[in-house]
Amino acid sequence: MIEEQSVIKVGMADLNVGSHDKVIRTTGLGSCVGLTLYDPEKKLGGMAHVMLPSSEIAREGKLNIAKFADTAIPELLSRLLSLGAIRSRIVAKMAGGSQMFAFAGGNDTMRIGPRNVESCKRTLENLNIPLLAEDTGGSYGRTIEIACSSGLLYIRSVQKGVKEL
Amino acid sequence: MEMFKYQKDFKMDVLKEVGNIGAGNAATALSQLLNKPIDMAVPKVQLLGFEEIAEKVGGAEEVVFAVFLRVEGEAPGNLFFILSPDAARNLLRRVAGISEVSGEELSEMELSALNEIGNILAGSYLSSLADFTSLSMYPTVPALAMDMAGAILSYGLLQFGQMGDDALLIDTTFLEGQDEIEGQFFLIPDPESFPKIFQSLGVPFE
Numbered sequence: 001m002i003e004e005q006s007v008i009k010v011g012m013a014d015l016n017v018g019s020h021d022k023v024i025r026t027t028g029l030g031s032c033v034g035l036t037l038y039d040p041e042k043k044l045g046g047m048a049h050v051m052l053p054s055s056e057i058a059r060e061g062k063l064n065i066a067k068f069a070d071t072a073i074p075e076l077l078s079r080l081l082s083l084g085a086i087r088s089r090i091v092a093k094m095a096g097g098s099q100m101f102a103f104a105g106g107n108d109t110m111r112i113g114p115r116n117v118e119s120c121k122r123t124l125e126n127l128n129i130p131l132l133a134e135d136t137g138g139s140y141g142r143t144i145e146i147a148c149s150s151g152l153l154y155i156r157s158v159q160k161g162v163k164e165l
Numbered sequence: 166m167e168m169f170k171y172q173k174d175f176k177m178d179v180l181k182e183v184g185n186i187g188a189g190n191a192a193t194a195l196s197q198l199l200n201k202p203i204d205m206a207v208p209k210v211q212l213l214g215f216e217e218i219a220e221k222v223g224g225a226e227e228v229v230f231a232v233f234l235r236v237e238g239e240a241p242g243n244l245f246f247i248l249s250p251d252a253a254r255n256l257l258r259r260v261a262g263i264s265e266v267s268g269e270e271l272s273e274m275e276l277s278a279l280n281e282i283g284n285i286l287a288g289s290y291l292s293s294l295a296d297f298t299s300l301s302m303y304p305t306v307p308a309l310a311m312d313m314a315g316a317i318l319s320y321g322l323l324q325f326g327q328m329g330d331d332a333l334l335i336d337t338t339f340l341e342g343q344d345e346i347e348g349q350f351f352l353i354p355d356p357e358s359f360p361k362i363f364q365s366l367g368v369p370f371e
Binding site: 028031051052057058067098101112141157 | 215216219224225226228233308310311312313314315316317319320322323326327328329330
């Protein structure tokens with residue numbers, strides 16, 4: 001799709017920002033959510049690969065803030081602001097949050113995808129960031145990339161091909 | 166995951182042996198299904214970063230077939246049987262006697278056969294672990310997925326996600342003659358299961 005040298009990779013429970021000709025990519029989203037923030041004027045973008053809905057359930061010693069919806073999004077926002085993004089222009093898109101395996105009598109872990117989506121939405125609302133588009137749910141994996149030049153979000157999946165938001 | 170930072174080699178060896186016993190039984194079951202000898206590689210026990218786990222099957226975007234079973238009981242965890250699409254078709258041809266495996270998409274019956282093969286192997290893996298450790302471990306109904314490895318495996322890491330950025334993985338590859346079948350077992354015990362596994366084997370867990 002896009003030349004490798006301009007790609008910024010975001011791993012699982014990771015986040016990063018970029019500008020202009022850069023593309024930010026994360027691969028193999030299942031129940032995780034790929035959340036992007038974008039300032040169209042400054043052509044500044046950011047992406048977080050959110051794994052879990054809330055840092056309240058964290059039992060780790062040193063918190064990885066990129067991992068949880070409620071901590072990753074504020075961090076991503078402040079990273080963009082420090083690069084010169086203007087708060088009021090920032091918009092969000094997201095993809096992922098699927099249920100890879102459907103079970104009868106699923107417990108909370110089984111529903112982690114939808115819960116990640118809900119938590120991302122709630123956090124965006126609290127921060128007053130409009131969610132422009134989403135491609136969430138289903139039972140399949142996604143690879144996504146945001147072009148910092150345009151803010152377009154490309155979503156690729158095994159079964160559904162490529163989609164553009 | 167602090168508890169593993171200073172893990173003695175000995176403890177890794179114990180876990181490796183646990184993986185060995187389970188995989189040995191599964192290899193026997195597979196060999197009976199295929200009616201030919203099946204070897205397996207010595208299991209590896211590794212504490213891996215989340216990213217590295219998908220790398221073990223060729224990367225987060227690599228398309229794989231996976232049979233997933235949630236392990237319940239005294240030592241819960243997640244068990245995956247992972248196959249490359251080629252290996253999956255290979256298995257279907259030879260085990261299920263499906264001579265013409267359909268094109269890109271597998272049919273309902275092929276998927277169901279694959280699910281059942283995974284179920285048999287995972288079941289024998291698990292029952293030998295349960296025997297060895299005297300811990301009750303029973304599988305949930307298996308689920309099959311064909312998708313990006315990262316999307317599938319991340320599902321098995323959620324429990325670890327609450328604790329840190331690494332997970333303990335016991336993985337075994339099956340070999341048939343000189344050719345690798347490229348079937349892999351991934352056992353990702355829940356963090357809470359380790360003390361129980363060690364205790365049941367008489368290894369002190371501090």
